[in-house]
Amino acid sequence: MNGYLVSLVPLIxxxxxxxxxxxxxxxxxxxxxxxxxxxxxxxxxxxxxxxLAGLPFWLTLPLGALTAGVFGxxxxxxxLRVRExxxxxxxxxxxxxxxxxxxxSALFGGEVGLTGIPPSGLGPQGYALxxxxxxAATVALxxxxxxxxxxFAFASIAEDEGAARALAVPVPHYKLAAFFIGSALSxxxxxxxxxxxxxxxxxxxxxxxxxSILAMVVIGGIGSTWGVLLxxxxxxxxxxxxxxxxxxxxxxxxxxxxxxxxxxxxxxxGMLSRLVPARLGNLRxxxx
Amino acid sequence: MYYVxxxxxxxxxxxxxxxxxxxxxxxxxxxxVLHIAHAAVFTLGAYVGVITANATxxxxxxxxxxxxxxxxxxIAIYRLVYAPLLDRPPLxxxxxxxxxxxxxxxxxxxxxxxxxxxxxxxxxxxxxxTIGGLSIGVLQLAMxxxxxxxxxxxxxFVAFSRTGAAWxxxxxxxQMATSFGVSVAQVRYLNxxxxxxxxxxxxxxxxxxxxxxxxxxGTIVSYKTLAIIVLGGLGSMRGALIGSLLLGVxxxxxxVYLSGGVDRDAIAALCLIAILMFRPEGLAKRxxx
Amino acid sequence: MTAILEARxxxxxxxxIKAVQDVALTVSKGxxxxxxxxxxAGKTTFLRLLTGILRPHEGQILLGDVDVTHRSxxxxxxxxxxxxxxxxxxxxxxxxxxxxxxxxxxGFTRSPLRAFLHVSRVAAERRAMQLLERVGIADVARxxxxxxPLGQLKxxxxxxxxxxxPQLLLLDEPLAGLNQNxxxxxxDVITELNRDGITxxxxxxxxxxxxxxxxxxxxxxxxxxxxVGAPTAVMQRAxxxxxxxxxADDAGD
Numbered sequence: 001m002n003g004y005l006v007s008l009v010p011l012i013x014x015x016x017x018x019x020x021x022x023x024x025x026x027x028x029x030x031x032x033x034x035x036x037x038x039x040x041x042x043x044x045x046x047x048x049x050x051x052l053a054g055l056p057f058w059l060t061l062p063l064g065a066l067t068a069g070v071f072g073x074x075x076x077x078x079x080l081r082v083r084e085x086x087x088x089x090x091x092x093x094x095x096x097x098x099x100x101x102x103x104x105s106a107l108f109g110g111e112v113g114l115t116g117i118p119p120s121g122l123g124p125q126g127y128a129l130x131x132x133x134x135x136a137a138t139v140a141l142x143x144x145x146x147x148x149x150x151x152f153a154f155a156s157i158a159e160d161e162g163a164a165r166a167l168a169v170p171v172p173h174y175k176l177a178a179f180f181i182g183s184a185l186s187x188x189x190x191x192x193x194x195x196x197x198x199x200x201x202x203x204x205x206x207x208x209x210x211x212s213i214l215a216m217v218v219i220g221g222i223g224s225t226w227g228v229l230l231x232x233x234x235x236x237x238x239x240x241x242x243x244x245x246x247x248x249x250x251x252x253x254x255x256x257x258x259x260x261x262x263x264x265x266x267x268x269x270g271m272l273s274r275l276v277p278a279r280l281g282n283l284r285x286x287x288x
Numbered sequence: 289m290y291y292v293x294x295x296x297x298x299x300x301x302x303x304x305x306x307x308x309x310x311x312x313x314x315x316x317x318x319x320x321v322l323h324i325a326h327a328a329v330f331t332l333g334a335y336v337g338v339i340t341a342n343a344t345x346x347x348x349x350x351x352x353x354x355x356x357x358x359x360x361x362x363i364a365i366y367r368l369v370y371a372p373l374l375d376r377p378p379l380x381x382x383x384x385x386x387x388x389x390x391x392x393x394x395x396x397x398x399x400x401x402x403x404x405x406x407x408x409x410x411x412x413x414x415x416x417x418t419i420g421g422l423s424i425g426v427l428q429l430a431m432x433x434x435x436x437x438x439x440x441x442x443x444x445f446v447a448f449s450r451t452g453a454a455w456x457x458x459x460x461x462x463q464m465a466t467s468f469g470v471s472v473a474q475v476r477y478l479n480x481x482x483x484x485x486x487x488x489x490x491x492x493x494x495x496x497x498x499x500x501x502x503x504x505x506g507t508i509v510s511y512k513t514l515a516i517i518v519l520g521g522l523g524s525m526r527g528a529l530i531g532s533l534l535l536g537v538x539x540x541x542x543x544v545y546l547s548g549g550v551d552r553d554a555i556a557a558l559c560l561i562a563i564l565m566f567r568p569e570g571l572a573k574r575x576x577x
Numbered sequence: 578m579t580a581i582l583e584a585r586x587x588x589x590x591x592x593x594i595k596a597v598q599d600v601a602l603t604v605s606k607g608x609x610x611x612x613x614x615x616x617x618a619g620k621t622t623f624l625r626l627l628t629g630i631l632r633p634h635e636g637q638i639l640l641g642d643v644d645v646t647h648r649s650x651x652x653x654x655x656x657x658x659x660x661x662x663x664x665x666x667x668x669x670x671x672x673x674x675x676x677x678x679x680x681x682x683x684g685f686t687r688s689p690l691r692a693f694l695h696v697s698r699v700a701a702e703r704r705a706m707q708l709l710e711r712v713g714i715a716d717v718a719r720x721x722x723x724x725x726p727l728g729q730l731k732x733x734x735x736x737x738x739x740x741x742x743p744q745l746l747l748l749d750e751p752l753a754g755l756n757q758n759x760x761x762x763x764x765d766v767i768t769e770l771n772r773d774g775i776t777x778x779x780x781x782x783x784x785x786x787x788x789x790x791x792x793x794x795x796x797x798x799x800x801x802x803x804x805v806g807a808p809t810a811v812m813q814r815a816x817x818x819x820x821x822x823x824x825a826d827d828a829g830d
Contacts, residue, residue, distance in 0.1 A: 032379055034386070082518075082564055085322050088382055089518045090564060093557035096511055100554020149685040149692035156668055156679050163666040166628065167680040168654035168741055170688065177689035207507060211386055218383055251394035257387025262369065265380045
């Protein structure tokens with residue numbers, strides 16, 4: 001691997017873990033979140049602060065994830081009070097609240113953010129390998145979860161909360177679980193990013209980032225682990241491959257979101273599996 | 289006096305939020321779509337306003353031009369994006385709307401540049417009037433008066449005209465439309481037209497106040513007005529109006545007293561989360577029209 | 578006779594109007610109780626109070642010896658109170674057998690952690706297939722629920738409820754929308770279930786079918802319990818007849 005590719009791997013990994021995390025909340029459990037960048041940010045800031053305080057790398061990573069997970073639980077509590085549209089706006093507000101607090105706080109470095117984060121000590125190659133491993137673990141977790149009774153119950157909640165409750169599924173606990181796991185993964189991604197960039201600023205966790213994460217999930221095919229992974233890799237790489245697109249990255253995100261929703265809400269993976277029903281379709285069924 | 293001044297400032301911003309929130313409420317009330325891209329219509333209004341004013345030198349042309357552009361954009365958005373998606377789960381039009389907002393915002397950036405565009409001349413920027421000992425910017429006053437006037441005109445239209453009555457009935461019960469001789473589709477177009485006109489007007493007013501239009505000017509307004517209509521109890525116009533003015537005033541005081549802890553734009557989120565925890569249905573119970 | 582379900586002075590009002598007022602009703606183990614009433618009598622509201630979708634403003638609801646008045650829908654379901662919906666609510670993206678499996682796995686879905694630690698669906702599937710056979714739709718087990726006709730969906734609702742191993746089955750207008758043939762076949766299934774020892778409360782509009790199968794009849798009118806007793810005795814009462822003739826209609830409330 002040359003240096004450029006090695007430098008891309010953590011970035012792809014961060015996006016993949018973010019998208020897979022949101023997929024657990026939105027795809028598996030059916031709860032929309034327009035504020036996922038906040039948990040990404042919480043993980044990054046938590047890891048950065050701990051790293052700056054001298055905690056070792058192998059400890060800050062899980063602790064960053066845990067911190068984000070706990071905050072996810074709090075937002076999950078809000079999700080118990082509000083549904084669908086209300087929840088979308090509430091989570092969007094959570095994102096802005098996070099930014100508003102971070103920007104004004106000296107602890108988090110205000111507008112300038114935090115700098116001077118120590119290196120992971122693994123070197124670029126080693127770090128890329130670690131990230132690949134974490135992505136693989138997240139994919140495995142997603143696939144296992146979907147096959148387990150947890151995924152089964154999630155699917156029922158996503159389709160009809162009331163009916164799920166009538167069948168003895170304790171829906172609030174499940175929603176909290178989804179928000180905890182999904183947000184913890186976002187936090188993990190944040191911690192990974194923090195050691196990758198070695199400095200973080202509030203802008204890295206803006207509303208646009210929440211939308212980009214959603215775009216990866218939706219374009220890949222909401223609910224489908226491989227589709228979402230594909231969506232994350234594709235949307236991270238596209239602007240890199242087509243350098244000219246860098247300028248229009250945001251425009252393309254918007255366009256892609258709009259077009260996929262308008263013409264193929266099941267996502268590109270969903271569309272592919274319809275176009276190639278024999279092979280991919282069977283694969284999907286086998287997984288479901 | 290200082291407190292009064294803060295309250296007045298708050299009401300002025302609140303009136304602008306009300307213009308935006310009312311459009312969103314109209315659209316949500318009828319279609320159950322959270323029209324996030326409403327912010328792009330607002331930004332379009334601002335750009336068209338600035339461009340027309342610069343080209344013609346007349347604000348009297350700029351206002352109608354901006355409103356017209358906003359109305360056309362609103363109708364096109366309904367026709368091309370929402371109408372085909374209405375029978376889908378709510379997530380689908382919502383995400384499409386987010387996509388549309390991102391796309392249009394970036395389009396403004398690509399076409400008109402990162403910095404936005406300013407009025408060639410805007411003689412009102414520094415003008416103030418003194419009312420009852422309070423010194424208020426002419427443009428701020430114009431924003432308040434413009435908002436209140438157009439919202440009142442709208443209220444009068446709904447309350448007293450026959451079309452207004454039909455429209456009100458349809459909001460409560462779409463099937464009623466036919467008995468008034470209008471189709472549900474017509475009422476939907478009308479809602480988008482009215483809502484977008486308000487957004488266009490708000491756009492020009494804000495552009496005048498800031499003296500320029502910029503690509504991202506809609507995002508924050510969008511999130512705040514969405515928070516407001518959720519606060520107000522989705523679909524309730526009264527709730528949206530109260531929520532708008534309330535948020536304006538809270539922000540105004542909050543900017544002074546909370547400035548150490550959160551920035552102005554996060555106050556709406558704080559209000560939203562605090563109120564939802566206690567009243568998940570928002571401030572007002574849902575009132576049909 | 579042991580009481581399985583007991584409503585004590587249950588009252589709820591909406592906007593000042595009492596939709597259900599001071600209703601006291603006991604369901605005994607093993608019986609098949611019919612609950613009838615004209616449109617707007619409060620049947621659906623009363624049922625929602627029993628299942629926990631609504632909480633009463635006054636009164637108590639006991640399941641066995643346990644006061645469940647303040648328990649959520651899922652906790653009541655877990656405690657043995659299963660319900661079928663008047664308007665069917667299948668998980669359309671799942672197959673028929675998966676719909677039933679989810680309920681049959683109620684031991685696994687008790688908590689997210691427990692659910693996370695269990696993968697095998699074999700036992701639940703076996704149980705689900707038995708239940709589909711019992712309600713007579715085993716042949717469509719692998720079809721997506723969204724593609725099934727109403728008659729089969731009504732049966733699916735019953736199978737799903739049975740999969741909870743309930744002490745008490747609340748059937749909310751299971752026959753509504755079915756043709757005569759389908760309706761009488763489903764009421765036969767209901768009778769069989771009751772004969773096998775399942776206590777059933779049947780809320781239904783189709784009097785003929787109700788009178789044919791129930792042991793006991795309760796009649797709600799204007800939110801109050803007007804009469805309860807042997808079906809023939811109840812139907813002969815002048816006030817019951819008056820209430821029905823006054824507001825006879827076919828649709829549910």
